[in-house]
Amino acid sequence: MTNNDHIIQVQNLTKSYGSNNVLNGINFNVARGTMLALLGPNGAGKTTTVRILSTLLSFDAGSVSVEGHDVGTEADKVRAVIGLTGQSAAVDELLTGRENLVMMGRLYRLTKNSATARAQELLEEFDLVKAADRPAKTYSGGMRRRLDLAVSLIATPPVIFLDEPTTGLDPRSRLAMWVIIKRLMANGTTILLTTQYLEEADQLADQIIVIDGGKVIAEGTAEELKSKIGKDRLELTFESPEVLKAATKALGTDIIDTNPKAHSATIVINETNVDIKKVLDILSGENIELISMAVHKPTLDDVFLSLTGKQKSTMKAEGK
């Protein structure tokens, strides 16, 4: 599907490095003013995709356009509407934060005065005023990411590519980065974000595509993806292994998993209220006492796992 509201259009994108077919016909569109998260494990081709879209890398086949400009033949026009930040950082280590910003402003053909003024604005916005006049090589990881993002915003482009903007950040810096990203979204910026943090895609993105093995293996909103693998699970905890055993017997095949150490059992539920009542009725009918019970909604971790069969350890899953 193609239409003018799709500011980024990628059709049948194909790219190999020698015999390594990294992208095997990728398709996606990004609607104006929205965020698409590109999710995938290490080596899935996220950075490759972003580098192609931002004109830094050639591709073998397919068509890619940004704001109606063909990435292959109108690279200059594409560059004029995008900002890029990420794993291939554009920050010069030897220059100070301020100098990096002013330099980039000059590259974007701002006058010296406007570049200086814009640099000051961004230093304030990204909480880098105190560190502004120190060389970037003395910055912490979080400060560097903020500087990297600030540099990409010198010219406030309508489209911005964020390649793993929060990888390696501590939880506090990650939250701060999310605030900054949300502010960009509120300003109507169209964003393509790559991430290995499922939680991040869940929090920020309007749409998610999951790539693996050079293909898009799933797409939708976080809710849609979760509902695909879908069912809620009910976790029941009992006082002792003996009680767990009795409960297991009473509930029979409804149980999909037990954890003898924690004296707990898990049941898949379809209709939350009805099924919980059914379980409670069975247990009280057998005089089995319940210590606690919790409903777990599927997470994007579960989705990823069921889609790729990959262990979570290959993803930097967080929050658990």
Ligand SMILES: Nc1ncnc2c1ncn2[C@@H]1O[C@H](COP(=O)(O)OP(=O)(O)OP(=O)(O)O)[C@@H](O)[C@H]1O
């Ligand atoms: N310049 C290159 N030459 C050869 N192979 C490359 C090159 N750049 C990337 N690759 C290969 O392409 C594949 C995709 O790499 P890419 O960097 O796009 O993955 P990624 O999804 O960004 O991974 P990560 O999560 O680790 O950043 C990998 O197999 C990688 O080894």
Ligand SMILES: [Mg+2]
């Ligand atoms: Mg990458």
